[in-house]
Amino acid sequence: MKNNTESFKLKRNERQELWIEGILTMSLLFLVDFAIGNIIVNFIRHNQGVTDGIFIIKQSVTFGPFRQPILSWEGLFWFIMLLINGLIAWWRLVRIYKRIEISRIIDELHYISDGHFEHKIPFQLSGDNERVVKSVNFLVENVIKSMDDERRIEKSKDDLVTSVSHDLRTPLTSIIGYLGLIEDHQYQSEADILKYCKIAYEKSQQMKLLVDQLFEYTKANNLKQRxxxxxxxxxxxxxxxxxxxxxxxxxxxxxxxxxxxxxxxxxxxxxxxxxxxxxxxxxxxxxxxxxxxxxxxxxxxxxxxxxxxxxxxxxxxxxxxxxxxxxxxxxxxxxxxxxxxxxxxxxxxxxxxxxxxxxxxxxxxxxxxxxxxxxxxxxxxxxxx
Incomplete structure (x- = not known):
């Protein structure tokens, strides 16, 4: 059973999945960017008014002591698109990372459900997934406690049977033995018969005491229901x-x-x-x-x-x-x-x-x-x- 928790670490195939997903996402976004860029370029080239307006804005907006004009609109466009691409890729990778965490949690649950009831999820996460991990581990702790209690109760029952058997067998053996002597006429006088009967009576009293105390103990255990x-x-x-x-x-x-x-x-x-x-x-x-x-x-x-x-x-x-x-x-x-x-x-x-x-x-x-x-x-x- 694993008790120590450690930070969540990606497996090799999971890291590869993230890399492939990142590359594919960025590739698709760049293709979209090029398509949008071409649409915008064609629109500007076929509209002289828009072209003249962009030129005037570039000349009027400058920076620095030498009044340098700002970057071309093409550069500004690609800067904005790169920023948007980065945010989309990051959001996408975070979603996949969370999905990997959930998948790992499900794998751990399958392992527990296969009979490893004392197994705890051995890694730490963050956010809602960490709450799931803590809930599962708390449930496992309760299961372990319940199993321990059940074992203790079962052992207690075994001890009860063993002890009762021991305490009943000893006087019962004496009772059978002395009554057997009387039954087989293994006595010399009436005094012997009285002696054997007295011993058998005393032993039966011991048995009655034990039975009475067993009944008393059972009643004491059931006081909450009485x-x-x-x-x-x-x-x-x-x-x-x-x-x-x-x-x-x-x-x-x-x-x-x-x-x-x-x-x-x-x-x-x-x-x-x-x-x-x-x-x-x-x-x-x-x-x-x-x-x-x-x-x-x-x-x-x-x-x-x-x-x-x-x-x-x-x-x-x-x-x-x-x-x-x-x-x-x-x-x-x-x-x-x-x-x-x-x-x-x-x-x-x-x-x-x-x-x-x-x-x-x-x-x-x-x-x-x-x-x-x-x-x-x-x-x-x-x-x-």
Whole structure:
């Protein structure tokens, strides 16, 4: 693909065409000039009055200190005709030059239409033709962008199928295996049967969680097409409710939920369902993956027309390589693919999708002391149609 543009240069055959056209044009014009000249000469010679008038004018019009008479009328005629010939020839050659430019543009368009969709017109022109070139190149850039987006979407679909297949196959294999043991009577006692059934049940719960999160992610992607119910939400009351809701689960991991409310009560308008989903995923993520954490801090600040929320934990620092991809769907550390966490890698992707569709932003910062997920939501959310 050619990206660099350069000045328009004529090919050898195009230069030859211009030369031939110039010579032919001047030749034809000189023939016309001679014909007109002969007509004028014959007219003057056969009209004595005209001849006498020209003589008188030549004698009366002089120039210079020695009062030299002006050139003969024949010289003046040929001077004027040469000037006119030059203008006509120049106009003619410019027209042909523009036609060559258009022809070259058409050739480039044919090359692009033959399947070279990433090719740009590599030369610069002037005037209207340059506008055509810029329009074509702009169109090519949009085509390239669309093709890249399509490839990215296609790859995303492939990744989705691969990840879902991986996450479903692992627990499904265990379920089939343990139920197969029961089916084949490969057990010693009723306790073994209960054990196998329990494992199969836990694995089926993992599968249900993944399916539920897939459904949740799909809904998050389609928020723009959904009509949301907007609810008045007291920010401080929301934080208090979250503390109560997750206190028991967090205490099982030796973690305490700490709330830092706003100094002044603020009522925001948003979807209670979506806000709850955001916090549920972020807090659950902090409890599950905040290795060595002793507390999870929930706080809020007013930032202009938005509320800035923070979900932070004092657990182990998240490596930079992971932070860069942490909001990608299905992305996890390989070490997190285990039965203890049961994570699907969709939770944070869902959070980001919801927040962005609501006009907010989210980012994460992790140090040795604190890992913070900071996101914003409009105080007055907009109704999504």
């Amino acid at each position: 009509k949301l119910e907007m609810n008045p939400i007291d920010v401080n009351q929301l934080l208090t409710q979250l503390e109560t809701s997750f206190a028991l689960e967090a205490s099982k991991r030796g973690i305490k939920i700490v709330v830092k409310p706003l100094k002044k009560d603020v009522i925001m308008s948003s979807s209670a369902e979506l806000v709850g989903r955001i916090f549920n995923n972020l807090i659950t993520n902090a409890i599950s993956y905040g290795e060595g954490a002793n507390k999870i801090c929930l706080s809020a600040k007013v930032k202009g027309a938005q509320i800035q929320f923070t979900v932070a934990n004092d657990g182990k620092r998240i490596p930079t390589s992971i932070i860069e991809r942490i909001f990608e769907r299905f992305y996890r550390e390989e070490s997190s693919r285990n039965t203890n966490t049961g994570g699907s890698g969709l939770g944070l992707a869902i959070v980001k999708e919801i927040i962005q569709n609501q006009g907010g932003t989210i980012n994460v910062n992790s140090t040795d002391k604190l890992t913070s997920f900071v996101f914003t939501l409009p105080i007055k959310g907009k109704q999504t149609d």
